[in-house]
Amino acid sequence: MKAVSAVGLHKGFRATPVLRGLDLAVEQASLTAVLGPSGSGKTTLLRVIAGLERADRGELSLAGQLVDGGRHFLRPERRRIGYVPQEASLFPHLTVEQNVGFGLARQLRSGPRVAELLDVVGLGGLGGRYPHQLSGGQQQRVALARALAIAPQLLLLDEPFSALDPSLRASVREEVRGILARTGIATILVTHDQEEALSVADQVAVLRQGVVAQFGSPRQLYSDPVDLEMARFLGDANLIEGIVSGDEVVTPLGTLRRRTSPGSAGTPGPAVVLVRPEQIVISAEASTGVPGRILHAEFHGHDSVVEVASAAPQLPGTIRVRVQGAANVEPNALVTLSASGEAQVWPKPAE
Amino acid sequence: MAILASEVELPGSVRVRRRVPRGLLVASCLVAALLLLPLAFLLLEARQVGWAQLFGLLFRQLTLTLLVNLVGLAVVVTALAAGIGTGAAWLVERTDLPGRRLLALLLVLPLAVPDFVVAFGWVSLLPAVSGYGGAVLVMTAGLYPLVYLPVSASLRGADPTQEETARTLGLGPGRTFWRVTLRQVRPTILAGCLLVSLALLAEYGAFEILGYQTFTTEIFTEFQVGFNAPAACALSLVVVLIGLLVLLGEGTLRDRGRMARTAHNSRRAGPRLQLRRWRWPAVAALALVVAVALGMPIGVVLYWLVRGGSSTLPQSASVGSAAGHTVLYSAAAAAIATILALPVALLACRSPERGVRLLERSTYIVQGLPGLVIALALVFFALHYLPFVYQTSGLLIGAYAILFFPLAYVAVRASVLQAPVALEEVARSLGRSPWQVRWRVTLPLVAPGLAAAFCLVFLSAVTELTATLVLVPTGVQTLATQFWAYTGNVSYGAAAPYAAAMVAISIVPGILLGRWFDRRPAQLGAPR
Numbered sequence: 001m002k003a004v005s006a007v008g009l010h011k012g013f014r015a016t017p018v019l020r021g022l023d024l025a026v027e028q029a030s031l032t033a034v035l036g037p038s039g040s041g042k043t044t045l046l047r048v049i050a051g052l053e054r055a056d057r058g059e060l061s062l063a064g065q066l067v068d069g070g071r072h073f074l075r076p077e078r079r080r081i082g083y084v085p086q087e088a089s090l091f092p093h094l095t096v097e098q099n100v101g102f103g104l105a106r107q108l109r110s111g112p113r114v115a116e117l118l119d120v121v122g123l124g125g126l127g128g129r130y131p132h133q134l135s136g137g138q139q140q141r142v143a144l145a146r147a148l149a150i151a152p153q154l155l156l157l158d159e160p161f162s163a164l165d166p167s168l169r170a171s172v173r174e175e176v177r178g179i180l181a182r183t184g185i186a187t188i189l190v191t192h193d194q195e196e197a198l199s200v201a202d203q204v205a206v207l208r209q210g211v212v213a214q215f216g217s218p219r220q221l222y223s224d225p226v227d228l229e230m231a232r233f234l235g236d237a238n239l240i241e242g243i244v245s246g247d248e249v250v251t252p253l254g255t256l257r258r259r260t261s262p263g264s265a266g267t268p269g270p271a272v273v274l275v276r277p278e279q280i281v282i283s284a285e286a287s288t289g290v291p292g293r294i295l296h297a298e299f300h301g302h303d304s305v306v307e308v309a310s311a312a313p314q315l316p317g318t319i320r321v322r323v324q325g326a327a328n329v330e331p332n333a334l335v336t337l338s339a340s341g342e343a344q345v346w347p348k349p350a351e
Numbered sequence: 352m353a354i355l356a357s358e359v360e361l362p363g364s365v366r367v368r369r370r371v372p373r374g375l376l377v378a379s380c381l382v383a384a385l386l387l388l389p390l391a392f393l394l395l396e397a398r399q400v401g402w403a404q405l406f407g408l409l410f411r412q413l414t415l416t417l418l419v420n421l422v423g424l425a426v427v428v429t430a431l432a433a434g435i436g437t438g439a440a441w442l443v444e445r446t447d448l449p450g451r452r453l454l455a456l457l458l459v460l461p462l463a464v465p466d467f468v469v470a471f472g473w474v475s476l477l478p479a480v481s482g483y484g485g486a487v488l489v490m491t492a493g494l495y496p497l498v499y500l501p502v503s504a505s506l507r508g509a510d511p512t513q514e515e516t517a518r519t520l521g522l523g524p525g526r527t528f529w530r531v532t533l534r535q536v537r538p539t540i541l542a543g544c545l546l547v548s549l550a551l552l553a554e555y556g557a558f559e560i561l562g563y564q565t566f567t568t569e570i571f572t573e574f575q576v577g578f579n580a581p582a583a584c585a586l587s588l589v590v591v592l593i594g595l596l597v598l599l600g601e602g603t604l605r606d607r608g609r610m611a612r613t614a615h616n617s618r619r620a621g622p623r624l625q626l627r628r629w630r631w632p633a634v635a636a637l638a639l640v641v642a643v644a645l646g647m648p649i650g651v652v653l654y655w656l657v658r659g660g661s662s663t664l665p666q667s668a669s670v671g672s673a674a675g676h677t678v679l680y681s682a683a684a685a686a687i688a689t690i691l692a693l694p695v696a697l698l699a700c701r702s703p704e705r706g707v708r709l710l711e712r713s714t715y716i717v718q719g720l721p722g723l724v725i726a727l728a729l730v731f732f733a734l735h736y737l738p739f740v741y742q743t744s745g746l747l748i749g750a751y752a753i754l755f756f757p758l759a760y761v762a763v764r765a766s767v768l769q770a771p772v773a774l775e776e777v778a779r780s781l782g783r784s785p786w787q788v789r790w791r792v793t794l795p796l797v798a799p800g801l802a803a804a805f806c807l808v809f810l811s812a813v814t815e816l817t818a819t820l821v822l823v824p825t826g827v828q829t830l831a832t833q834f835w836a837y838t839g840n841v842s843y844g845a846a847a848p849y850a851a852a853m854v855a856i857s858i859v860p861g862i863l864l865g866r867w868f869d870r871r872p873a874q875l876g877a878p879r
Contacts, residue, residue: 052776076779083780089773093795102791103781143777150782 001064003028003154003186004049009058011044018044020210021058026154026203028063029184031177033197036207037233042190045207046156049188050083051076063153082147082155082185087163088139090131096142097127103150117145120179137168144176148183155180155187161196173200194234198222206230222276224259224344231274231344236305236322238280241314242273244345249273252290252312253280253339270348277305277322279341282329289338292319297327308337372702378694383713385691386753389720389728393587396731400581408585417566417586421593424486424565425551429544431491435640436498437540441532442633444506446624454637455503459496461644463861465814466493467556467835468850472648474560475655475843486563492644493557494550498543505539506532524624545601552594553721555817560838566590567723567817574727575821584731587724594719602715652854655847670830670848677829678856680744681812684751688759689804691752693797696764701772718757726750726818747822751812758811759804766800806860813857830856 004026011019018041026032036042047053049060051067051074059069062081067074090099100117101109108114118124121141131139140160147155160176161169177200180187191197197204198218205215214226225231228239242251245268249258253275283289292308295318304327308319319337329335397405439458443451461469470489473480480488513535517527555567566586574583626633699711717725729750733741740746770793778788816831823832830849837846 050776050780052779076776077782077784079780080782081780083777085773085777087773089771089777091774091778091792091796092769102778103783146777146781 001028002026002061003030003063004188005059005061005064006045006049007059009045009048009060010056011041011048011053012056018210019048019055019058022207022211024205024212024215026186026188028186030202031180031187031189031200032203032205033201034188034190034205034207035192035194035197037192040207041210042192042207043158046083046158046188046190049154050081050156051079052083080150080153082150082152084140084143084147084155084157084160086159088131088136088143088160090139090142090146092131094130095127096123096129096131096134099131099142100127100145100149102146113149117149120148120182121145122175136164137172140164140172141175144179148179148185152185155185157187157189159190159192162191162193169196198234206233223342225274228272228274228346236277236320238275238277238319239316240273240275240319241348242271242345244268244271249343249345251275251339252314253337254289256339256341256343259342259344267347271345272348274344274346275339277320279343280319280321280337280339282306282308282321282323283336283338284333285336289336290315292335292337294329294331294333294335296331297329299326308335310337372698375694375698376707379698379707379710382691382695383710386714386717386756388732389725389753390591390716392728392732393584393591393724396580396584396728396735397588399735400584404581405585405588408582409589413569414586414589417564417569418589420563421552421565424483424490424563425548427487428490428494428551429547431487432495432498432547433540433544435491435495436500436543437502437533437536439495439637439640440499440503440506440536441528442637444503445532446626446633447630448626448633448637449630450634454634454641457641457645458499458637461493461641462496462500463810463814463857464493464645464648464854465556465816466490466550466554467560467816468652468814468854469493469644469648470557470560471834471838471843471846471850472651475838476647476651481562483563485561486558488643489557489561490551490554492640492647494547495640495644497546497550498540501539501543502536505536509535542601545597548597549594549601549718552590552597553723553817555721555723556835567721570723570727571817571820580731583727587727590721590724591719594721595716598715598719601718602712649854652847652850655844656851658844670833670852673828673830673833673849674852674856676827677813677831677853680748680751680829681809683748684755684812685759685805685808687748687752688756688808689763689801691756692759692763692804693767693801696760696767700764700767714756714760717753720754722750722754722815722818723821725754726821730821742822742824744824744827747819747824750818750822751808751815754815754818755808755811758807762800762804762807763797766797766803769800770796810857810860814853 002025004024006022006024009019009022009024010017022041022045024045034042034045044053048055048068049062054073055068060067061069062079065074066072067079090096091102094102096118097114098109101114104113114127115124118127121144123138123141123145126134126138131142134142140163144157144160157176161173164172173196189197189201198221201218203215204218204221205212206221207213208229214221214230216224221230221234225234231237231239240251240253242249242256244258247258247260248255249271251273256273256275256279290310290312292310295307295309297304297306303325304323306321306323306327306329308321309317310319321337439454442448443455443458448454466489469492470485473485473489509532514527514531517531518524522530553567554565555571558565558568559571566589570583570586570590573579573586695711695714698707729746730741733746774792774796775788778792779785783791814831816835819829819831820835823829828836830853834846834849834853837843837849
């Protein structure tokens, strides 16, 4: 039984369709990221699942129970869904304790349950404060505790980390993942940050124009994107030309194994090949490979991305290469590039 | 019924559209219709009089005289109010003026003293203060806070980096003020000026005391003394036309002023300008303004209170019973106006759709209608169609509620913005029914604003004179009518207690209001 099962969901506002026949299945106790650019329908999907909007067409079931479809519609307060909106949206007139206890029955509000929940999110002792006395990260965690208080069957997080500054974002994200793993509640996380989606989620659904364009584990999405657009959307992509022959694809950077996933081109002939920056090696010696000239290096701390100009006609003007730690390269130095591993391949579009 | 939909810009630039709640829509339409009733009644009366007779009444020397009187006064008073209001705001907000916190409070207080009391203060002591000169003095003193208040708020909220940038680009403090600061607050100043004009258009009591003839005094005379309803109606139409024109200008400026506003989080205050040897002259100038606008009327009222005075009028109502009526009527009107404002504010804040915005705008029209015109329109209607409501307290309370709806609306709207829909949605997802959500989330968040709206209307109704004189039930005396009766009879000593009671009663809501405005930043979660 799926925690969430959506079949052919349609939702539009006046003449503008937002969801156009969306299908989605979320496993119990899993963390699913819904990833997509602005306007792709992420927030609308979340609001339909929460019951804050009613779908125009299609069916939505939660834990096997039909909640939206045909003449059925279960009101939001009956769905037992913990909803954490973008801005935490704590009730400003209530203390932290009262916020967390909001969804509980009256006799439970002053009991140990609220204190337990505050401990779970690491805010024990702050129950008497008001929301404006908390930092952004703390507010976000109170909102999570408030949603967890009703023992939800599903948690919906709408870009919960976007309001936090980058240094805080990673730590809060990790904490939240830990809490979700401990509680075992199925969770849908909406985000437009692909790094966040890939690093946190068990499954990622990429939304594009109101439908799920691809659904799978972060690794699948990264290595087997269904099309060129998806390849570019999910991380740095070098798209180079090559020739498919059998299980291999021959490129100027070397011969790579062809991935045999759906969408991958199997027919021999010219093709577009996705080579991720970490698959490419820079060498100072004039060994096998393509000659190139170093343009510059972006230092990210844990690694660096080096941009290299290449004159080969089958290659894009600049190639991005990821190296461990600081890149030991000088601008304008002449190098050679070579690639290895597996690569996703598409037929070369006709010109 | 067509379903209106609206776009709500959410953070993260995701557009979500919501349906307009039907109940709210219906309630708001009813409120808008109620507010437009006086205008409709006035037109109905005009039709009954007949356009031919109306034109005869309008195109005569009198109308021109009144127009010249009004414009002549409006130009000078507005210019003076703009100069004093802006100058005072700049001194208090942007310089190291000594005692600026106390002055900031004293400069606003004249708003709580009705203009007819200011006029009373001057005339009862110095009968020479009258006519045009007297009107300029009294009205400027009474109305400059309408410029001072918004401009000082605007200066406080303006982005100091613009001025700092101008200084780094080589402009001195003086040229920075002219070329940057004044530009920033110019729409606010102009909007304040239009409010001053509207107030001048609506004022009756002060002009009557000062013996300065304008539309309101003439309308009042035609109606109360000459029982000439057609003439009163014709002149009212002119007043309404002028009022709506001014309002139109104000609306345009309000939209433009919005662009000048800066981001919420840039609330850093810039360094204050050193006044050096101009410090004490500046303090003296502001002290003079406070003395004329506040010290003089309050002082004179106290003087007459102490001196006492016999009256030739029979004592028809004690201060206590008059105060009782005033409080009763004002409180009832305040409650009604606040309740009426709520659905419109909820609808306007949550469904910023074009149709809804038009509905909201239509409620602004009331601002352009002087109390005298609203009262007369209700009288016309009652006399013709519902004679049994004429001279009842219900009609007076209704007139107050319509007249002061805009005040209630401003406060209620501000508080509804404190209760975003997102909070209600979260509450729903936490398992609460719509009614529980309203009770436990929306109401507590909106309550301070409702209280503020109540206080604002109450304060204004307590000191309302013109509509009260027209609509007060026979045999009933309020503080304002009693004060007026004694003043008209030159029994200043007997009138003083009623003026004192009015000011005293309006101070309590005034203080509550001040505390509410102080509390608001904390609620918004702004850094303190």
